Amino acid sequence: MKLTSRKFDALIIGAGGGGLRAALQLAQGDASVAVVSKVFPTRSHTVAAQGGVNAALANVTEDNWHWHMFDTIKGSDYLGDQDAIEYMCRAASRVVYELEHSGVPFSRLESGKIYQRAFGGQSRNFGGEQATRTCAAADRTGHAILHSLYQQNIRAKTHFFDEYFAIDLIIDKQGYVLGAVVMEIESGEILVIEAKATLIATGGAGQIYRTTTNALINTGDGMAMALRANIPLQDMEFFQFHPTGIAGKGMLITEGVRGEGGYLVNADNERFMERYAPKAKDLASRDVVSRAISIEVREGRGCGPEKDHVMLKIDHLGSEVIKKRLPGIRDTSMTFLKIDPILNPIPVYPTAHYTMGGIPTNRYGQVVIPVRDTPEEAVPGLYAAGECACVSVHGANRLGGNSLLDILVFGRAAANHIIQFLAETRYHRPLEESCVEQALQRVARWDKKGSGESVNQIKDELKRVMEAHCGVFRVDDVLREGVKKVEALAIRLQDAVIKDHSKIFNTARIEAMELENLMDIAKATVVSAQARTESRGAHSRIDFTERDDKHWLKHSLYFIDGHLDYKPVRTKPITVESFPPKARIY
Numbered sequence: 001m002k003l004t005s006r007k008f009d010a011l012i013i014g015a016g017g018g019g020l021r022a023a024l025q026l027a028q029g030d031a032s033v034a035v036v037s038k039v040f041p042t043r044s045h046t047v048a049a050q051g052g053v054n055a056a057l058a059n060v061t062e063d064n065w066h067w068h069m070f071d072t073i074k075g076s077d078y079l080g081d082q083d084a085i086e087y088m089c090r091a092a093s094r095v096v097y098e099l100e101h102s103g104v105p106f107s108r109l110e111s112g113k114i115y116q117r118a119f120g121g122q123s124r125n126f127g128g129e130q131a132t133r134t135c136a137a138a139d140r141t142g143h144a145i146l147h148s149l150y151q152q153n154i155r156a157k158t159h160f161f162d163e164y165f166a167i168d169l170i171i172d173k174q175g176y177v178l179g180a181v182v183m184e185i186e187s188g189e190i191l192v193i194e195a196k197a198t199l200i201a202t203g204g205a206g207q208i209y210r211t212t213t214n215a216l217i218n219t220g221d222g223m224a225m226a227l228r229a230n231i232p233l234q235d236m237e238f239f240q241f242h243p244t245g246i247a248g249k250g251m252l253i254t255e256g257v258r259g260e261g262g263y264l265v266n267a268d269n270e271r272f273m274e275r276y277a278p279k280a281k282d283l284a285s286r287d288v289v290s291r292a293i294s295i296e297v298r299e300g301r302g303c304g305p306e307k308d309h310v311m312l313k314i315d316h317l318g319s320e321v322i323k324k325r326l327p328g329i330r331d332t333s334m335t336f337l338k339i340d341p342i343l344n345p346i347p348v349y350p351t352a353h354y355t356m357g358g359i360p361t362n363r364y365g366q367v368v369i370p371v372r373d374t375p376e377e378a379v380p381g382l383y384a385a386g387e388c389a390c391v392s393v394h395g396a397n398r399l400g401g402n403s404l405l406d407i408l409v410f411g412r413a414a415a416n417h418i419i420q421f422l423a424e425t426r427y428h429r430p431l432e433e434s435c436v437e438q439a440l441q442r443v444a445r446w447d448k449k450g451s452g453e454s455v456n457q458i459k460d461e462l463k464r465v466m467e468a469h470c471g472v473f474r475v476d477d478v479l480r481e482g483v484k485k486v487e488a489l490a491i492r493l494q495d496a497v498i499k500d501h502s503k504i505f506n507t508a509r510i511e512a513m514e515l516e517n518l519m520d521i522a523k524a525t526v527v528s529a530q531a532r533t534e535s536r537g538a539h540s541r542i543d544f545t546e547r548d549d550k551h552w553l554k555h556s557l558y559f560i561d562g563h564l565d566y567k568p569v570r571t572k573p574i575t576v577e578s579f580p581p582k583a584r585i586y
Contacts, residue, residue, distance in 0.1 A: 003190055003191070003192050003436065004189070004190070004191050004192065005191070005192040005193075005194060005431075006034070006191065006192070006193050006194070007193075007194045007195070007428055008032045008033060008034040008159070008179075008193065008194070008195050009026070009031040009032045009033065009195065009196055009197070009422050010026050010031050010032070010033050010034070010195055010196065010197045010198070010199065010418055010422070011033075011034050011036065011179050011180060011193050011195035011197070011198045011199070012026075012033065012034070012035045012036070012198075012199045012201055013036050013166045013180060013198070013199065013200050013201060013202055013221075013222060013225075014035075014036075014037065014044070014200065014201035014202040014203060014222065014386070014388070015035050015036075015037035015039075015041035015044050015150075015160070015201075016044035016045055016046040016146070016201060016203055016386060016407065017044075017046035017049075017142070017145055017146055017149065017386070017404060017407040017408060017411065018046075018201040018385040018386030018387075018406075018407035018408070018410065018411035019035060019037075019044075019199065019201035019385075019386070019411065020035070020041065020044075020146065020149035020150060020153055020411075021149060021407065021408050021411035021412050021415070022199055022201065022365075022385060022411040022412065022414050022415040022418075023035050023153050023156075023158045023415075024102075024149060024152050024153050024156055024158070024415075025411075025412055025415030025416065025419075026415045026418060026419065027153065027156035027157060027158045028156055029415070029419045031418070031419065031422055032159070033158050033159060034159045034160075034161060034193055034195065035153070035158055035159070035160050035161065036161045036164045036166055036180070036182050036193065037160065037161070037162055037163070037164065038163060038164065038165045038166070038185065038217060038221075038510075039162075039163065039217055040162050040163065041146070041150050041153075041160065041162065042146055042147055042150050043217075044146060044203070044217075045203050045204070045214065045215050045217065045218055046142045046145065046146045046203075046404070046407065047142050047143045047146045047147075048142055048143075048213070048215065048252065049141055049142025049143075049145075049403065049404050050139045050140065050141060050142065050252060050254035050256060050328060050329070051117070051119060051134060051136065051139065051141060051254040051255050051256035051259065051400055051401060052116075052117060052119065052134035052135050052136035052137075052141045052256060052401050052404070053092075053095075053096060053099075053134065053135050053136075053141060053145070053401055053404035053405050053408070054068060054092060054119070054122070054133050054134050054135070054399070054401035054402050054404075054405050055068075055092035055093045055095070055096040055133065055135055055405065056068045056089070056092065056093060056133055057093055057096065057113070057114060057116060057133075057135065059109060059111075059113040059114055059115070059116050059132075060109070060115075060116045060132035061124065061129075061131060061132045062124060063124065063131055063132075063133055065089040065090050065092065065093070066089075066126075066576065067123065067124055067125065067126060067131065068089040068092065068122075068131075068133060069082075069085055069086050069089040069090075069573075069576075069579075070123075070126045070127070070579055071121055071122050071123055071127075071131070071399060072085045072088070072089060072393065072399055072402060073085055073395075073579045074121070074127070074579070074584055075121040075285050075394075075395075075397055075398070075399040075402075076392075076393075076394055076395025076396055076397060076398075076537065077287075077395060077396040077397055077536045077537035077547065077584055078395065078396075078549070078553065078569070078579075078580075078581035078584075079235070079238075079392070079395030079396040079536060079537065079553070079555070079569055080392055080393055080394060080395030080396075080569075081391065081392050081393070081395075081569060081570035082570060082571055082572060082573040082578055082579065083363060083570050083572060083573050083574050084362075084363045084391040084392065084393050084570070085393050085573070086573040086574050086575065086576065087363045087409070087413075087574060088391075088393050088402075088405060088406065088409045088410070091409045091412075091413075092405055092409065095405065095408045095409055095412065096114065096135050099145060099148065099408070100114065102148050102149065102152050103148045103151065103152070104137065104144050104145050104148045105137055105144055105148075106135055106136065106137050106144070107136050107137055107138055107325070114135050115135070115136055116132050116133060116134055116135050116136070117132060117134050117136050117256055117259040117260060117325075118130050118131070118132050118133075118134070118259040118260075118283060119133065119134040119255055119256070119259050119283065119399070119400045119401045120255055120258070120259075120280070120282075120283040120284055120285055120286060120289065120399065120400050121280070121283070121284065121285040121286075121399045121400070121586070122134070122283075122399070122401075130280070130283060133401070134256070134259065134400070134401040136256060136325075138324070138325060138326070138327055138328065139254050139256055139257075139325065139326050139327065139328040139329050140327075140328050141404065142404060145404065145408075161182065161184075161191075161193075163184070163185045163186060164182045164183065164184055164185065164191070165182060165183045165185055165221075165510045165513070166180050166181075166182050166202070166221060166222075166225065167180070167181045167182060167183055167190075167439040167442055167443060167513065168180065168181050168225055168228060168438055168439035168442060169198065169225050169226075169228075169229050169382070170192070170194070170431065170435045170436055170439075171229055171435065172429060172430075172431070172432065172435055175379065175380060176380045176381050176429055177197075177198050177229075177379060177380065177381040177382040178194055178195070178198075178381065178428070178429055178431055178435065179192065179193045179194040179195040179198055179431075180193055180195075180198060180225075180439075181193075181436050181439035181440070183443065183506075183510070185506060185507065185510060186506065187506070188506040188509070190439075190440070190443065192431070192436060194428055194431055195381075195428075196381065196421070196422055196425045196428060196429075197381050197382075197383065197418045197421050197422060197425075198381060198382055198383065199365070199383040199384065199385060199414055199415075199418065200222035200225065200226065200359060200367075200382070200383070200384040200385075200388055200389070201222070201384070201385050201386045201388065201407075201411065202220075202221045202222030202223070202386075202388045203217075203218050203222075203386060203387045203388055204218050204220065204354060204355035204358075204387040204388065205218060205219060205220030205223060205355050205517075205518065205521040206218045206352050206353065206354070206355065207219050207220075207463070207514075207518055208220070208352075208462065208463065208466045208518050208521055208522040208525065209239075209352035209463055209466050209467050210460075210463035210464055210466075210467045211245070211248075211249075211250040211351050211352060211467065212245075212250050212351055212352040212353070213242055213245055213250055213251065213252040213351055213352070213353045214352070214353070219514040219515075219517050219518050220355070220388070220517050220518060220520070220521035221514065221517050222359065222384065222388040223355075223358055223359055223388050223517075223520075223521055223524075224516070224517035224518075224520045224521060225517075226359045226367070226384070227520050227524070227559075227560045228438070228520075228560060229379075230559070230560060231359060231360075231367060231369060231379065232360065232369070232370070232557040232558055232559045232565070233357060233358060233359065233360075233390075233521075233524050233557070233558045234357050234358065234359070234360040234390040234392065234555050234556065234557055234558075235356060235357035235358075235390055235392060235395075235396075235528070235555050235556055236355075236357035236358075236521070236524040236525045236528045236529075236556065236558055237357070237525060237528035237529035237531075237532050237539050237556060238356040238357055238394075238395070238396045238397070238536075238537055238538050238539055239352065239354070239355060239356065239357075239470075239525060239538060240286060240287070240353050240354035240355075240356055240397065240398055240538050241286075241287075241290045241350040241351060241352055241353060241471070241472050241538065242255075242286060242290070242350065242351055242352075242353035242354070243255075243264075243286055243289035243290040243292075243293055243348070243350050244257070244258075244264075244289075244312055244346075244348040244350075245348060245349060245350065245351025245353070246332070246333075246336055246337065246346070246347070246348065246351075247304075247308065247309035247347040247348055247349040248308075248309070248347075248349070249336055250351040250352075251332055251336060252351075252353070253312060253329055253332070253333075253346060253348055254326075254329060255283075255286070255400040255401075256325075256326065256329075257312060257314055257326060257329055258282045258283055258312075259283065260314070260317060260321065260325050260326060261314070261316070261317050261321075262282070262312055262313060262314040262317065263281070263282045263312075263313055264282055264289075264293070264310050264311070264312055264313075264348070265310065265311050265313055265345070266296045266301040266302065266303065266310050266311075267301050267302060267303045267307065268301060270301075272292065272296055272301070272310075273289065273292060275292075276288060276289075276291075276292040276295075277289075277292075277586040279585075279586055280586035284586035285397055285399065285584075285586060286397060286398070286399075286400060286538075287396075287397045287537050287538045287540070288586055290350040290472055290538075291472060291473070291540055293310050293348070293349060293350055294350060294472045294473060296310055297309065297310070297349070303347065304347060308349065309347045309348060309349040310347075310348060310349070311345035311346065311347060311348070312341075312345055312346045312347075312348045313345040314326070314341050314345075314346075315341065315342060315343060315344065315345065318342075319342045322341060322342050323342075326341075329341065330342070333346050350472055352467075354387065354394075354398055354403065355387055355388075356390070356392075356394045356395070356396065356397070356398055356537075356538065357390050357524075357525075357528075357556075358384070358387065358388050358389045358390040359384040359388055359389050359390060360376075360389075360390055360555075360557070361383070361384050361385070361389045361390065361391055361410075361414075362376065362378070362391075363391060363410070363413060364413055364414065364416075364417040365383040365384065365385050365389075365410055365411075365413050365414025365415075365417055365418075366378040366379070366382075366383055366414075366417060367379045367382040367383060367384050370557060370565070370567040381421070381425075383414040383417070383418060384414075385407060385410040385411045385413075385414045386406065386407040386410070386411065387403065387406075387407070389410065390555075391406070391410060392555065393406055394406070395537060395569075396536045396537025396538060396539060397537030397538050442513060442516070443509070443513075446498055446509045446512045446513065447509075448497065449497060450495075450497045451497070452495040452496050452497040453492060453495070453496045453497075454496065454497070454498075454499045455493075455496050455497075455498060455508070455511060455512045455515050456511075458489055458492055458493055458496055458515065459511075459515050459518070461489060462486065462489050462515075462518065462519065462522055465482060465485045465486060465489065465522075466482070466486075466522050466525070466526065468482070469481060469482025469485065469526060470482050470525060470526045470529050472540065473540050473541075473542055474529055474539065474540060474541050474542065475541065475542040475543050476530065476533075476541075476543050479526060479529055479530035480530055482526045482530070483523075483526050483527055483530055486519070486522050486523050486526055487523065489519065490519050490523065493515065493516065493519055496512070498512055520560070523562070524558040527558060527562060527564065528556045528558050528564065531556065531564055532552060532556065533548070533551075533552075534546065534547055534548035534551070534552045535547060536548075536552065547581075547584075549581050553568075553569055553581065554566040554567060554568050554569060555567050555568075555569060
């Protein structure tokens with residue numbers, strides 16, 4: 001089979017904030033860059049980030065990066081790697097100013113400085129008073145950043161392959177990553193993109209759950225490609241449920257609403273967060289707030305006819321503040337609920353939001369395969385950044401405002417390392433036909449016709465299984481049943497077929513390959529969750545309610561054959577003293 005091939009210095013899979021920040025750095029460094037995206041770049045999921053990006057600019061209150069570092073480590077429930085966290089927090093201010101100079105229209109204070117708002121889990125003086133650290137462009141910060149980065153990439157002549165689906169990585173017999181096999185969604189034509197360095201920046205996998213803030217494109221494609229390349233996934237049991245999704249629908253209501261002064265109430269009109277986090281209240285860490293809402297509903301204090309949600313009040317802020325600082329949230333509430341939050345509260349409930357685990361990397365963005373009792377080995381030519389990667393700066397729980405920071409800091413860091421790698425790698429390695437066989441087999445598998453189950457039927461069942469068996473609260477027998485059900489669905493998927501081989505066939509074929517990816521990610525998530533017998537951050541076990549630092553202060557590693565391994569948390573920062581684990585109280 002004769003395949004069309006293109007060659008570039010660097011290939012970036014994914015056109016969200018991480019991919020575009022890396023592409024811009026590379027293009028400005030005179031590298032030839034290809035960006036593959038299965039949607040038009042400005043539709044990437046970064047566009048949905050609302051609240052802001054954290055940086056200790058001290059524009060509103062006193063602040064410094066060291067306090068930010070402490071909050072991030074505490075928020076991670078001490079599972080985050082402290083060297084990577086220090087690197088991120090120290091780089092934050094520079095990254096935000098670079099965005100400002102690239103044209104991101106941040107909201108402004110009267111002084112003209114970048115506006116910053118309060119966010120959950122943020123403090124001054126290592127756990128003292130509430131910090132005001134999150135730089136915002138109203139409640140459309142991700143939208144502003146993504147559009148600015150895309151425009152800068154157009155200016156830098158980055159080459160975009162829009163509406164192409166990445167099928168698999170190309171790896172030679174020596175273990176070098178040589179690029180990827182991709183498919184044009186419209187035509188179904190296969191293209192081989194050869195590259196000296198490849199960066200995976202494909203985002204998260206929220207579509208493993210039925211109710212989620214994630215777009216339909218968030219199917220864990222990059223993570224599944226890494227798994228098929230025998231690279232383990234790290235910390236997949238830690239999946240963040242955002243406390244304030246629109247009840248029953250899942251659309252995100254940013255934490256910035258509470259940062260502006262909004263608060264949660266139950267059916268008794270009680271500000272119940274005062275019981276769960278007496279000091280931080282509604283601005284406690286996300287896992288704390290999500291569990292509190294779930295407990296209120298479970299114990300019968302939920303709102304509405306079904307008592308299945310709580311209410312988020314912002315009417316006391318006044319119409320001027322809401323229209324200026326939260327215009328997108330007001331639009332969302334009025335569009336999907338017919339509720340104007342200037343007048344009435346918004347019904348909310350925790351919804352699947354963010355993948356804290358992912359492809360293991362170091363702070364330079366290199367994908368690393370941990371080998372027990374020996375130094376980590378970098379996969380030559382392969383990098384990852386953003387939600388698909390696990391540096392790990394989020395550990396067991398991500399702080400709001402750190403996700404945009406993560407993709408920008410480590411997209412930039414990966415690009416800087418790739419520039420060094422390209423300087424040492426003048427020529428493309430030879431590509432043998434056998435290197436692309438796995439990708440071609442993935443495509444051919446869905447050409448067959450038959451009478452098996454439909455892809456959509458299995459996908460719907462997978463989402464329901466994950467929601468029922470691996471949600472906000474977890475327990476051993478339910479998790480074990482979830483593992484069995486996901487494994488059974490994976491077997492059924494092998495015999496599934498595409499029902500409609502008409503003109504929409506290419507779209508259906510891609511949806512089938514996305515489901516294969518989701519199945520691998522779902523299994524990694526539920527298997528890792530069942531094995532971790534403690535409660536830490538977003539992983540809350542009813543049968544093991546305490547954090548167990550003696551046995552579980554370590555990262556999980558899930559391999560494609562289903563077995564687990566572990567590696568230690570990096571507790572030594574780069575230049576400062578480490579923060580030892582202690583009780584996590586807000």
